[in-house]
Amino acid sequence: MGDYDIENLEFLFNPKSVAIFGAGKDLNKVAGQVLLHLKMGKYKGKIIPINPKKETIFNIETIPSIKNIPEQIDLAIMAIPKKYIFPALEECIEESVKFVIILTAGFQETNLFDENSRKEQEKLKSMLNLNTRIIGPNCMGIASTSSNLNAVMGINPIPLSKTNRNMSFVSQSGTWAARSMRCSIKHDLGVSKIVSSGNEIDLTCEDFLEYFSFYDKSTQVIGSFIEELRKGRKFIKIASESKKPIIILRAGTTEAGSKAALSHTGSISTRSNLYESVFKQYGIIEATSLSELIDYLRAFSIFLAKGIMPKGNRVGIYTVGGGMGVLASDKCVNEGLEVVNLSTETIDKLNGVSGLPSIWSHNNPIDLIATRDFSTTEKVLKILIEAEEVDMIISITPFGISHQMSSLENLPDMPQKIKEFNEKMLQAYHKSVVDHLLKMAKISNKPIIIPTALYSTDFPYQYEEISDLMDAGVCVVNNVGDAAKTLAKLVKFQEKKTK
Amino acid sequence: MGDYDIENLEFLFNPKSVAIFGAGKDLNKVAGQVLLHLKMGKYKGKIIPINPKKETIFNIETIPSIKNIPEQIDLAIMAIPKKYIFPALEECIEESVKFVIILTAGFQETNLFDENSRKEQEKLKSMLNLNTRIIGPNCMGIASTSSNLNAVMGINPIPLSKTNRNMSFVSQSGTWAARSMRCSIKHDLGVSKIVSSGNEIDLTCEDFLEYFSFYDKSTQVIGSFIEELRKGRKFIKIASESKKPIIILRAGTTEAGSKAALSHTGSISTRSNLYESVFKQYGIIEATSLSELIDYLRAFSIFLAKGIMPKGNRVGIYTVGGGMGVLASDKCVNEGLEVVNLSTETIDKLNGVSGLPSIWSHNNPIDLIATRDFSTTEKVLKILIEAEEVDMIISITPFGISHQMSSLENLPDMPQKIKEFNEKMLQAYHKSVVDHLLKMAKISNKPIIIPTALYSTDFPYQYEEISDLMDAGVCVVNNVGDAAKTLAKLVKFQEKKTK
Numbered sequence: 002m003g004d005y006d007i008e009n010l011e012f013l014f015n016p017k018s019v020a021i022f023g024a025g026k027d028l029n030k031v032a033g034q035v036l037l038h039l040k041m042g043k044y045k046g047k048i049i050p051i052n053p054k055k056e057t058i059f060n061i062e063t064i065p066s067i068k069n070i071p072e073q074i075d076l077a078i079m080a081i082p083k084k085y086i087f088p089a090l091e092e093c094i095e096e097s098v099k100f101v102i103i104l105t106a107g108f109q110e111t112n113l114f115d116e117n118s119r120k121e122q123e124k125l126k127s128m129l130n131l132n133t134r135i136i137g138p139n140c141m142g143i144a145s146t147s148s149n150l151n152a153v154m155g156i157n158p159i160p161l162s163k164t165n166r167n168m169s170f171v172s173q174s175g176t177w178a179a180r181s182m183r184c185s186i187k188h189d190l191g192v193s194k195i196v197s198s199g200n201e202i203d204l205t206c207e208d209f210l211e212y213f214s215f216y217d218k219s220t221q222v223i224g225s226f227i228e229e230l231r232k233g234r235k236f237i238k239i240a241s242e243s244k245k246p247i248i249i250l251r252a253g254t255t256e257a258g259s260k261a262a263l264s265h266t267g268s269i270s271t272r273s274n275l276y277e278s279v280f281k282q283y284g285i286i287e288a289t290s291l292s293e294l295i296d297y298l299r300a301f302s303i304f305l306a307k308g309i310m311p312k313g314n315r316v317g318i319y320t321v322g323g324g325m326g327v328l329a330s331d332k333c334v335n336e337g338l339e340v341v342n343l344s345t346e347t348i349d350k351l352n353g354v355s356g357l358p359s360i361w362s363h364n365n366p367i368d369l370i371a372t373r374d375f376s377t378t379e380k381v382l383k384i385l386i387e388a389e390e391v392d393m394i395i396s397i398t399p400f401g402i403s404h405q406m407s408s409l410e411n412l413p414d415m416p417q418k419i420k421e422f423n424e425k426m427l428q429a430y431h432k433s434v435v436d437h438l439l440k441m442a443k444i445s446n447k448p449i450i451i452p453t454a455l456y457s458t459d460f461p462y463q464y465e466e467i468s469d470l471m472d473a474g475v476c477v478v479n480n481v482g483d484a485a486k487t488l489a490k491l492v493k494f495q496e497k498k499t500k
Numbered sequence: 501m502g503d504y505d506i507e508n509l510e511f512l513f514n515p516k517s518v519a520i521f522g523a524g525k526d527l528n529k530v531a532g533q534v535l536l537h538l539k540m541g542k543y544k545g546k547i548i549p550i551n552p553k554k555e556t557i558f559n560i561e562t563i564p565s566i567k568n569i570p571e572q573i574d575l576a577i578m579a580i581p582k583k584y585i586f587p588a589l590e591e592c593i594e595e596s597v598k599f600v601i602i603l604t605a606g607f608q609e610t611n612l613f614d615e616n617s618r619k620e621q622e623k624l625k626s627m628l629n630l631n632t633r634i635i636g637p638n639c640m641g642i643a644s645t646s647s648n649l650n651a652v653m654g655i656n657p658i659p660l661s662k663t664n665r666n667m668s669f670v671s672q673s674g675t676w677a678a679r680s681m682r683c684s685i686k687h688d689l690g691v692s693k694i695v696s697s698g699n700e701i702d703l704t705c706e707d708f709l710e711y712f713s714f715y716d717k718s719t720q721v722i723g724s725f726i727e728e729l730r731k732g733r734k735f736i737k738i739a740s741e742s743k744k745p746i747i748i749l750r751a752g753t754t755e756a757g758s759k760a761a762l763s764h765t766g767s768i769s770t771r772s773n774l775y776e777s778v779f780k781q782y783g784i785i786e787a788t789s790l791s792e793l794i795d796y797l798r799a800f801s802i803f804l805a806k807g808i809m810p811k812g813n814r815v816g817i818y819t820v821g822g823g824m825g826v827l828a829s830d831k832c833v834n835e836g837l838e839v840v841n842l843s844t845e846t847i848d849k850l851n852g853v854s855g856l857p858s859i860w861s862h863n864n865p866i867d868l869i870a871t872r873d874f875s876t877t878e879k880v881l882k883i884l885i886e887a888e889e890v891d892m893i894i895s896i897t898p899f900g901i902s903h904q905m906s907s908l909e910n911l912p913d914m915p916q917k918i919k920e921f922n923e924k925m926l927q928a929y930h931k932s933v934v935d936h937l938l939k940m941a942k943i944s945n946k947p948i949i950i951p952t953a954l955y956s957t958d959f960p961y962q963y964e965e966i967s968d969l970m971d972a973g974v975c976v977v978n979n980v981g982d983a984a985k986t987l988a989k990l991v992k993f994q995e996k997k998t999k
Binding site: 028029037106107118172173174175176226228250252253254255256257258260261262289290291292321322323324325326327328329330331333334335340360362364365366368419422423426479480481482483 | 528829
């Protein structure tokens with residue numbers, strides 16, 4: 002195909018109108034789900050359900066054919082049986098629909114055991130042209146906060162991000178695309194745009210990476226889940242020229258994974274180390290797990306939005322548990338960060354903190370040993386924020402109130418007076434760990450990252466605290482290792498930028 | 501010191517009586533907390549609060565001095581100012597108290613800036629003898645389920661495990677000791693015994709590892725958080741001779757971490773790779789993060805209790821998200837597991853599963869592509885349990901009900917009818933993912949591990965599902981990488997055992 006102006010993706014993410022082929026009332030069917038999501042998500046444009054049997058769904062009248070619509074259609078979504086896709090696509094091309102998302106599965110990805118499916122994908126390919134671009138087939142859809150576009154299949158609507166809408170994501174895994182959107186529900190991941198690219202018969206993840214990198218002003222952070230890069234040269238050009246962090250999770254790097262990928266999105270990936278070396282050379286930030294991916298995306302999203310990236314690699318650690326401090330120091334050093342020696346000035350200031358026991362560690366990490374004075378966190382963090390030798394801060398502050406409360410419930414025999422005493426203490430503690438952290442995160446000109454230092458499947462006990470922090474855009478990760486890894490990525494990106 | 505019969509630790513974990521020095525009503529003070537914990541935890545022995553001012557606390561009369569007690573005291577706990585520790589310890593030695601736990605901090609660990617503290621620790625050392633053994637100083641205490649002994653400092657009582665009480669843990673980090681106990685509250689970690697060993701002036705982690713390995717019948721899995729091994733030869737002997745899995749998280753492996761450790765427990769660790777090679781040679785299972793530590797402990801605890809360890813390294817993967825399957829395959833291969841080709845017999849059986857769409861992946865991983873038939877999980881898992889070529893199973897089953905419900909709440913405009921429809925669907929889904937998994941986990945003679953495949957700080961959305969599974973002793977981890985790593989450790993241990 003010839004040249005295509007990638008800037009046109011603007012119409013995909015901010016379409017004036019969306020037509021849904023096969024839209025019906027049945028929410029067990031994908032087309033019905035998408036229609037519901039568009040409606041419930043308060044999509045800003047016009048929704049046009051297409052159904053030969055004229056009916057009214059969610060107070061919107063369906064239209065029998067796309068040919069009946071006088072206006073220009075920016076986006077059409079197809080979740081119809083394979084055999085209907087070809088005539089529908091022909092109609093879209095005739096009507097100059099700008100983008101078609103094909104959610105329907107069963108093409109190239111099943112070719113291992115179905116030659117016919119491969120042929121159908123080839124037939125689709127032969128229909129490609131520059132006026133009507135295709136996303137998919139075999140994808141989950143797209144979402145875009147700027148137009149409240151929630152064109153995603155699934156059981157129920159996914160509300161879009163409320164704040165920090167600066168992170169855009171393209172995923173060759175549909176599940177993961179949907180999943181990352183779900184992460185944005187309460188603990189705001191700052192989603193601007195999400196694309197599930199599926200089999201990539203036409204538009205590939207490279208196209209979206211290009212758009213996010215060079216054309217989309219609302220994107221500050223770019224993420225991707227890839228099984229195979231189809232346009233290597235284009236990818237390298239983007240990676241080397243993009244001024245935005247690009248964070249990628251790769252799958253299909255082993256033979257077994259590669260085989261699985263083939264039956265997933267129909268891609269043939271490679272287990273060579275080619276990707277790894279390309280990523281390294283061009284400063285792509287690689288995540289090795291879903292958790293890392295979200296950690297990195299969230300941290301970049303938060304700190305770039307606030308404009309407080311680390312100026313160097315020197316980290317100050319505050320801890321109320323010695324073992325955690327030791328572990329955090331190891332993890333920082335292993336990630337190339339410097340657990341900086343505190344200056345005499347900083348140590349003097351810390352010695353003056355009421356509430357910090359005289360037996361505090363007297364260096365970095367700042368270990369409280371044990372204290373009941375709940376204002377210490379704020380005082381210590383303030384000194385670290387002011388310390389010239391510190392570029393970023395890890396605050397290991399145990400959370401507890403919801404956990405502790407649930408623990409109290411397990412002890413029904415406890416005398417009322419003691420229960421009340423405990424509750425009072427716990428509330429004071431909550432005030433310390435959450436309010437003080439929030440206050441400091443707000444005034445800080447340095448990244449502060451908060452490892453909960455608790456095992457994550459036990460998180461529900463601390464949900465209240467973490468929820469408060471996340472909602473306020475404070476960067477919370479699961480444990481000290483995650484904190485070190487995440488900060489190291491920020492530092493690396495800053496180094497690349499200033500090179 | 502001469503020989504000591506380590507079997508005597510029995511009296512530490514099942515003491516007939518516990519004396520608490522300095523016990524008072526003030527719950528801001530550690531001695532008061534410990535007294536409360538013992539009482540609330542329903543400790544099976546006699547509690548003896550010692551306080552010169554005779555008073556009644558929680559309906560127990562204090563006794564002015566340990567000399568006033570006619571019977572043998574098995575355990576004394578001290579959380580009193582340093583200067584009182586020496587006379588109190590002298591009294592304990594005179595009265596032949598078997599064990600003394602010194603919670604008080606401020607000894608060796610502060611010697612970087614306080615020569616006097618070091619001297620005090622030396623003085624303590626000079627008082628050591630074989631009749632009265634010391635745990636600590638600068639520790640958090642111990643817990644033992646067999647005697648309902650909850651001798652731990654902290655804000656409030658920590659209930660002990662209800663089931664699978666086969667995991668014992670010794671930690672040089674007090675925070676971590678307390679933390680792992682907290683993990684056992686609802687999501688049963690199967691705690692038998694936990695020891696915070698602190699500065700290890702007398703009894704060290706090696707002593708506890710020896711006891712757990714060779715003397716304690718109730719322990720099937722052993723865990724440890726170490727900053728420094730003080731008795732290297734003993735450790736190697738235990739590691740090479742123990743028939744139980746020993747899982748260790750090391751801290752203080754870098755210079756910065758080591759420096760932090762010095763001001764934490766007063767230990768001087770080394771950043772050499774000595775530990776690493778010793779661990780490898782003697783089959784110690786190394787965890788590199790708190791999450792890994794808990795994952796491994798929990799998995800060994802569950803599968804050893806059930807007696808269903810993997811017979812080989814061949815893994816079967818079931819997934820309802822293709823990308824997750826690809827990622828899981830990679831992670832398995834990277835961990836030395838085989839993503840086994842399914843036999844013709846197994847594939848034939850799977851083809852016969854109603855509800856599995858005809859476009860399912862037709863090999864391992866078993867990818868459903870998309871289905872609304874909620875009984876598929878159970879049917880597929882049953883076939884994998886029966887498959888001779890499969891030694892263990894990863895079931896990537898998205899959870900959802902609590903998450904989806906919370907998502908519905910965010911859409912108040914949704915028509916009531918649709919809301920009800922969604923709720924019905926979600927409940928059916930919940931039934932599928934939880935009930936079916938539980939049913940299969942119960943009948944399985946192979947380990948089944950369930951990655952939630954969602955980012956953990958977003959766990960609260962799935963809390964209900966995970967809670968149900970964990971409570972039933974099903975092995976849930978955060979993501980596919982954790983699942984692969986955990987299963988690989990089981991395989992490695994089995995290989996070591998059968999060598």
